[in-house]
Amino acid sequence: MFGVLMITLLITIALVGSNMDTILKQGTVIQVRTEIAENPAIAESFSSVKEFEDFVQNQIEQRIIILGLDEPWHSPQRIGFTMYKILLLDFGHATFLTSDSGSSDVKDIIFEKLPRTILLFTTATIIISIIGIFLGALSSSKIGSIIDRITSSFAIISSSFPVWWIGMLMIFLFAFTYQIFPARATPDIPSSDPGYIGALLYHMTLPLITIVIIGFGSWAYLVRNFMVGIMQEDFIIAKKTIGINQKKIVYTHALKNAAPPIITILALSLSGSLGGAIITEAVFDWPGMGRLYFEAITVMDLPVIIGATYILTVFFLVSIFIADLLYGYFDPRIRTSQ
Amino acid sequence: MSSISPQEIKQEFLKSKSGIIGITILSTLVILSIITIVIIPIETFQEWNNPSSWISYPKIAIPVWVNFLMIEKIPEHQILEDPHIQTNVEGRILSTTHQFGVNFEYDEFPNDFIYEFTAKYSESPLLQITVFRPDGIELELISTSLPFSNSETIHTERVFSTDELIKKKIMLQSELFEFDLNKLSTESIVFSKIQNNIPLKGNYIFSVNLHSVNSENSIPESKLIIGGKAFGIMGTDELRRDLAVGLLWGTPLALFIGLVVSIASVIMGLLYGVYAGFKGKKTDETMMRFNDVIYALPVLPFLIILSVTISNSIFVMIGFLMIFGWVGIAKVSRSMSLQIKTRGYVDAARMMGQSDSKIIFKHIIPQLLPYAFASIAISVPAAITTEAGLSFLGLGDPSFPTWGQILHDANTFGAAARGLWWWIMPPGVMVAMTGLAFVFIGNALDTIVNPKLKR
Numbered sequence: 001m002f003g004v005l006m007i008t009l010l011i012t013i014a015l016v017g018s019n020m021d022t023i024l025k026q027g028t029v030i031q032v033r034t035e036i037a038e039n040p041a042i043a044e045s046f047s048s049v050k051e052f053e054d055f056v057q058n059q060i061e062q063r064i065i066i067l068g069l070d071e072p073w074h075s076p077q078r079i080g081f082t083m084y085k086i087l088l089l090d091f092g093h094a095t096f097l098t099s100d101s102g103s104s105d106v107k108d109i110i111f112e113k114l115p116r117t118i119l120l121f122t123t124a125t126i127i128i129s130i131i132g133i134f135l136g137a138l139s140s141s142k143i144g145s146i147i148d149r150i151t152s153s154f155a156i157i158s159s160s161f162p163v164w165w166i167g168m169l170m171i172f173l174f175a176f177t178y179q180i181f182p183a184r185a186t187p188d189i190p191s192s193d194p195g196y197i198g199a200l201l202y203h204m205t206l207p208l209i210t211i212v213i214i215g216f217g218s219w220a221y222l223v224r225n226f227m228v229g230i231m232q233e234d235f236i237i238a239k240k241t242i243g244i245n246q247k248k249i250v251y252t253h254a255l256k257n258a259a260p261p262i263i264t265i266l267a268l269s270l271s272g273s274l275g276g277a278i279i280t281e282a283v284f285d286w287p288g289m290g291r292l293y294f295e296a297i298t299v300m301d302l303p304v305i306i307g308a309t310y311i312l313t314v315f316f317l318v319s320i321f322i323a324d325l326l327y328g329y330f331d332p333r334i335r336t337s338q
Numbered sequence: 339m340s341s342i343s344p345q346e347i348k349q350e351f352l353k354s355k356s357g358i359i360g361i362t363i364l365s366t367l368v369i370l371s372i373i374t375i376v377i378i379p380i381e382t383f384q385e386w387n388n389p390s391s392w393i394s395y396p397k398i399a400i401p402v403w404v405n406f407l408m409i410e411k412i413p414e415h416q417i418l419e420d421p422h423i424q425t426n427v428e429g430r431i432l433s434t435t436h437q438f439g440v441n442f443e444y445d446e447f448p449n450d451f452i453y454e455f456t457a458k459y460s461e462s463p464l465l466q467i468t469v470f471r472p473d474g475i476e477l478e479l480i481s482t483s484l485p486f487s488n489s490e491t492i493h494t495e496r497v498f499s500t501d502e503l504i505k506k507k508i509m510l511q512s513e514l515f516e517f518d519l520n521k522l523s524t525e526s527i528v529f530s531k532i533q534n535n536i537p538l539k540g541n542y543i544f545s546v547n548l549h550s551v552n553s554e555n556s557i558p559e560s561k562l563i564i565g566g567k568a569f570g571i572m573g574t575d576e577l578r579r580d581l582a583v584g585l586l587w588g589t590p591l592a593l594f595i596g597l598v599v600s601i602a603s604v605i606m607g608l609l610y611g612v613y614a615g616f617k618g619k620k621t622d623e624t625m626m627r628f629n630d631v632i633y634a635l636p637v638l639p640f641l642i643i644l645s646v647t648i649s650n651s652i653f654v655m656i657g658f659l660m661i662f663g664w665v666g667i668a669k670v671s672r673s674m675s676l677q678i679k680t681r682g683y684v685d686a687a688r689m690m691g692q693s694d695s696k697i698i699f700k701h702i703i704p705q706l707l708p709y710a711f712a713s714i715a716i717s718v719p720a721a722i723t724t725e726a727g728l729s730f731l732g733l734g735d736p737s738f739p740t741w742g743q744i745l746h747d748a749n750t751f752g753a754a755a756r757g758l759w760w761w762i763m764p765p766g767v768m769v770a771m772t773g774l775a776f777v778f779i780g781n782a783l784d785t786i787v788n789p790k791l792k793r
Contacts, residue, residue: 177757
């Protein structure tokens with residue numbers, strides 16, 4: 001677990017490290033130049049231009065050595081130091097982006113955006129899973145019925161549509177043709193306003209509907225397939241022969257047995273949705289982690305990229321871990337076999 | 339998992355409805371891409387991001403077929419390159435006449451008209467453009483001399499309908515019309531009825547005359563563009579690009595990306611998983627740990643970082659998609675090979691002293707082939723949508739415009755807000771259709787390979 005986290009970080013740093021160095025070095029050069037420009041007395045104390053340039057160069061080099069930029073980014077010291085800082089959630093300061101409140105601390109930015117992403121995608125996943133489990137159980141109890149066929153074909157069709165494209169269509173339909181929902185998902189009132197939460201929820205509707213429409217079909221299909229497998233097992237057939245009513249069998253006995261894989265998938269899709277959020281949030285302009293990530297990449301704001309990747313990976317790993325634990329809890333067979 | 343012979347698979351497959359639908363869509367797409375590669379020259383496609391090569395096309399034009407559904411016909415964009423050519427000699431005056439017939443049957447005025455020509459002459463010939471309207475009126479548009487030159491010269495020019503000279507000339511003939519011509523654009527006068535300002539339908543003839551005295555002249559290139567609001571089967575976008583070209587060329591590209599990524603990652607995963615499962619013990623343990631590490635990496639953020647920092651070339655992108663594609667397949671094929679390994683004939687083969695590689699390739703992998711084909715089909719849509727997603731974020735390869743990039747452009751130019759449905763719908767439908775074809779095929783294969791799902 002921890003190893004995976006470190007490897008992810010290492011790869012990220014390795015990928016962006018050299019760029020980061022160039023940017024930081026340029027940053028120090030500009031900083032030194034402006035400091036000197038602000039203080040004309042320094043410039044006047046030199047007799048020739050060359051002497052002045054030498055002094056500036058000297059200053060820049062000193063600054064670079066102080067910051068430790070003279071060593072290449074792949075030196076063990078610097079990687080170790082960077083990793084240590086990241087572990088303590090100290091991502092440094094963003095180069096370009098700021099949070100809504102104006103802070104350029106990456107930690108602030110991320111913790112401002114993270115709740116919104118979680119709000120949108122967790123709500124969506126919960127709605128999807130409720131509809132999905134219900135529909136899946138329903139169609140598995142009546143295999144071959146119209147409901148079953150519609151669910152299966154809907155699952156197949158919806159899984160091949162990209163979510164963001166459906167998003168564009170939804171914006172086209174419901175934001176411009178019929179002006180029901182706003183096109184941009186970012187509320188236009190400041191976050192301190194008391195009506196902010198209401199506005200946020202209203203702006204959340206369109207992305208939420210889109211994600212649910214695309215998602216629930218494949219969920220229902222998965223649940224149906226698990227249930228079909230379980231319905232063929234001996235104990236269900238035994239219950240049927242005793243004469244317990246079909247509905248009760250499906251919703252209590254069979255569903256309970258299908259729980260472990262369903263819960264695993266729930267945990268995985270929760271974290272998976274956070275990663276997939278990048279494109280969806282870019283389409284709807286939802287002010288969450290995904291859009292932050294996208295913005296950070298377009299302007300190459302490296303501290304933000306590293307921080308966001310770290311947080312996403314942490315979430316992903318934690319949910320895999322939780323899924324494993326839950327699986328063991330719900331399915332005793334796993335516990336005894338180990 | 340019992341072994342199924344290829345014949346049985348074929349039979350079962352032909353029985354399943356979704357499989358047949360999938361094959362039909364897929365073969366349509368394949369035929370479409372072959373036609374595209376043959377008919378549309380690759381140069382047009384490589385010029386996709388070069389605005390100058392699309393200059394004679396209209397901006398955001400609606401597809402032409404919309405006119406079949408409309409009562410009020412939208413003017414089509416017409417590019418006429420095939421004039422009727424005449425040369426006359428009258429004493430010392432030599433004139434070349436190019437006549438373009440324009441069939442105008444629409445209920446709205448065109449956007450503009452442009453005459454683009456390259457003339458070969460010496461001295462200073464006179465250029466005259468006249469319109470013969472369906473109601474018999476002859477409207478003179480322009481009468482100007484081309485720049486003087488002593489020796490023979492080649493001169494290229496575009497005459498726009500917004501030209502001041504044309505405006506003045508028409509104002510001189512304003513008594514022909516029964517309404518006020520002020521503030522009206524040239525094209526809405528030329529194509530208007532006399533009584534009131536609504537379009538006059540019928541055949542127009544644009545006649546271009548080049549008169550020169552005592553010298554040869556000719557117009558080697560001559561093109562009349564009637565700027566309309568509808569063009570081509572798929573319309574055009576903000577940058578005047580013919581969307582049909584982009585959509586058609588996107589088909590072979592998407593198929594290529596999808597198939598290469600899925601085939602390569604399935605082969606990689608299969609070999610990796612089978613080897614790990616077959617070897618067992620320490621090897622298995624280490625190989626599966628490595629697998630877990632890759633599995634735990636967040637795919638999309640990594641793909642984005644990789645394409646930003648390393649390269650956004652389409653081939654590199656295909657490589658990245660492969661790196662993340664093989665993991666799941668490796669897991670499943672490992673557990674399958676664990677089962678097969680315990681079977682009697684594998685033991686027998688081992689006892690006969692066959693080498694490991696021979697056992698793997700001759701006895702284990704053939705058993706997994708049906709599963710492998712099903713997973714190839716199932717993983718194609720994922721590869722295509724991931725590529726489309728990356729392109730949508732603007733990380734695509736600009737020299738290979740895919741459907742995702744068309745959608746990216748649509749999004750940057752606010753196509754949804756402006757109601758440009760022909761820019762948004764077709765690329766997405768194409769992505770979905772391609773995905774659908776493979777999902778159908780994959781599902782049909784999957785039900786055959788895993789009989790448990792059938793009921």
